[in-house]
Amino acid sequence: MLYSTVAAHEKRRLFRERLASGELLRFPGAFNPLSARMIERKGFEGVYISGALLSADLGLPDIGLTTLTEVASRGQQIARMTDLPAIIDADTGFGEPMNVARTIQTLEDAGLAGTHIEDQINPKRCGHLDGKAVVDEDTAVKRIRAAVDARRDPNFLIMARTDIAAVDGIDAAIDRAKALVDAGADAIFPEAMRSLAEFEAMRTALDVPILANMTEFGKSELFSSEQLRSAGVNIVIWPVSLLRIAMGAASRALDTLLDEGHLTNRLDEMQHRADLYELIDYEQYNHFDQDIFNFEIAKD
Secondary structure (H helix, E strand, O other): OOOOOOOHHHHHHHHHHHHHOOOOEEEEEOOOHHHHHHHHHOOOOOEEEOHHHHHHHOOOOOOOOOOHHHHHHHHHHHHOOOOOOEEEEOOOOOOOHHHHHHHHHHHHHOOOOEEEEEOEOOOOOOOOOOOOOEOOHHHHHHHHHHHHHHOOOOOOEEEEEEOOHHHHOHHHHHHHHHHHHHOOOOEEEEOOOOOHHHHHHHHHHOOOOEEEEOOOOOOOOOOOHHHHHHOOOOEEEEOOHHHHHHHHHHHHHHHHHHHHOOOHHHHHHOOOHHHHHHHOOHHHHHHHHHHHOOOOOOOO
16 A cells, blocks of 8 residues: 555665576566556566656657656656566766766665666767767766765666667677676666677676667567577566557547547446556555544544
8 A cells, every 4th residue: 555565775685686596577667656566466577767758758858858856756656656676767867977976876765776877978869769979988987987886775776778889889889888897887788789699799798687678669679578588688678668558549549539529439448447446455545544543433
C-alpha cells in the first residue's frame, strides 16, 4: 500500500547481487508510477526510466531540454512505487563535472538504484538520431570520475554510456568504454549497436556488465532476450515501448470517439476497473481505513 516497503539501499544491494550473477536482467521502460508497478507484477527484474520518455511526456524532444529537478522528481515518483530497482537516464549529467556530482547525489536521494551518464556534447541528441557529436575522452572521463567521487552508497550503479560508435565506429567505442571503466564506471551502455557481433565485441573487451538498448525505430536491430543473453549482455531495456503502445492505443480510441461517438466496441481493449483496483491495492486502503477509524462515538 502507498509505496514500496523496500528501502532504496536494499534495492541497490539486491540489484548488485543479481547483476553479479551474470544473468540477463530485463528492464522495460516505465512511463509513470503505475506502469512501474505493472512491470513488477508481470515478473520483470527492474524498471528503466528513459530520458527520451520523460521528454516526450512533457511534450518535448529528446535534446537535453529537461532539468535535473524534473528528472529526479519523476524518477522518485516511479522508483518508490515498486520493489524493483530503477535505473534512470541522466543524459550528460546536466552540466560540468560538478553538476554531474550533484546529479548523482540527487538521484541517490530520490531512491534510484543507478543511472547512466553519456559522452555526447551538451546539449545532446537522442542516441538513435543522426548527427550526434561526442566530447573528447578527457571530458568523458571527468564526468564519470565526478560521478564516482560523489556517490555515497557504493551499491548505487554508475553506468557510462558511449555514443561514439555512431561517430567513429565499434573500435573507437571499445577504446572509449575501456577508458570509462578505468575511470570507475560500474557498467557500460554502448548506444546504437547495429549487430550482435558488436555486442559480442564489447563483451569480449570488457569485464563489467553491458546494457543493450532495444528501442524501436532506431539504429539497432530488435534482438530477442535470448539472443542478447547469448551475446553476453547483462541488462536489456525497452525504454519507450510501453509509452508508444499506450499512445498508439489512445490515438485509435480517440479516432473511434470521433467516428462513432462512443467506445463501446473497445471495452475489451481497456484495463478493467477491477484490474486497476487490484494493481493499486485498493482493498488494502479500505482495510487501513477500517483499522484506523474503527471507533464508536461515546454516548452520554
